[in-house]
Amino acid sequence: xxxxxxxxxxxxxxxxxxxxxxxxxxxxxxxxxxxxxxxxxxxxxxxxxxxxxxxxxxxxxxxxxxxxxxxxxxxxxxxxxxxxxxxxxxxxxxxxxxxxxxxxxxxxxxxxxxxxxxxxxxxxxxxxxxxxxxxxxxxxxxxxxxxxxxxxxxxxxxxxxxxxxxxxxxxxxxxxxxxxxxxxxxxxxxxxxxxxxxxxxxxxxxxxxxxxxxxxxxxxxxxxxxxxxxxx
Numbered sequence: 001x002x003x004x005x006x007x008x009x010x011x012x013x014x015x016x017x018x019x020x021x022x023x024x025x026x027x028x029x030x031x032x033x034x035x036x037x038x039x040x041x042x043x044x045x046x047x048x049x050x051x052x053x054x055x056x057x058x059x060x061x062x063x064x065x066x067x068x069x070x071x072x073x074x075x076x077x078x079x080x081x082x083x084x085x086x087x088x089x090x091x092x093x094x095x096x097x098x099x100x101x102x103x104x105x106x107x108x109x110x111x112x113x114x115x116x117x118x119x120x121x122x123x124x125x126x127x128x129x130x131x132x133x134x135x136x137x138x139x140x141x142x143x144x145x146x147x148x149x150x151x152x153x154x155x156x157x158x159x160x161x162x163x164x165x166x167x168x169x170x171x172x173x174x175x176x177x178x179x180x181x182x183x184x185x186x187x188x189x190x191x192x193x194x195x196x197x198x199x200x201x202x203x204x205x206x207x208x209x210x211x212x213x214x215x216x217x218x219x220x221x222x223x224x225x226x227x228x229x230x231x232x
């Protein structure tokens with residue numbers, strides 16, 4: 001597995017009164033039976049902390065291992081592709097979720113709403129008859145230093161958003177063949193970033209990468225099963 005949150009587990013044990021020796025670091029690949037950490041201290045300190053530290057590493061490593069598998073599959077066919085994970089983690093655990101994703105070699109799609117301006121269909125539904133060009137102009141005027149992104153549902157909509165001047169076109173639940181169709185129709189002189197989103201996982205990441213996407217946007221690591229960590 002790709003291990004994650006080892007340093008956080010060590011901190012929990014130390015807060016409880018134990019002393020920790022780290023035998024692995026977050027982000028490394030481990031084989032079955034490889035040691036992660038060793039701790040010494042009063043029985044009360046060890047018994048208070050291990051049932052918190054253990055599942056933290058198990059859950060975090062499940063996230064990291066899945067992220068690693070997506071990155072590995074995608075980069076096997078497109079070495080420069082980015083894999084970005086969404087903010088759809090369990091509420092309240094953002095710091096741990098982000099750390100686990102990064103341990104797996106992926107990045108975050110957005111850490112917060114202010115990173116980029118992302119226009120969803122739900123936003124457009126409240127904008128009346130405004131055209132894509134009008135929306136792009138309004139957004140760029142309001143946030144001139146931000147990248148503007150739009151989520152689209154069809155090939156024609158993707159091309160129209162490109163013509164309107166959006167920086168990133170997020171292709172929501174596109175199949176790989178439709179990503180190929182979009183990529184083939186993009187102008188060479190002002191090609192936006194193509195972000196494939198929706199349903200991407202280790203089994204199909206290579207298909208999306210080879211189709212021409214620049215970024216794979218995924219939430220799959222957050223629902224990956226925990227990895228087994230034994231405690232002695």
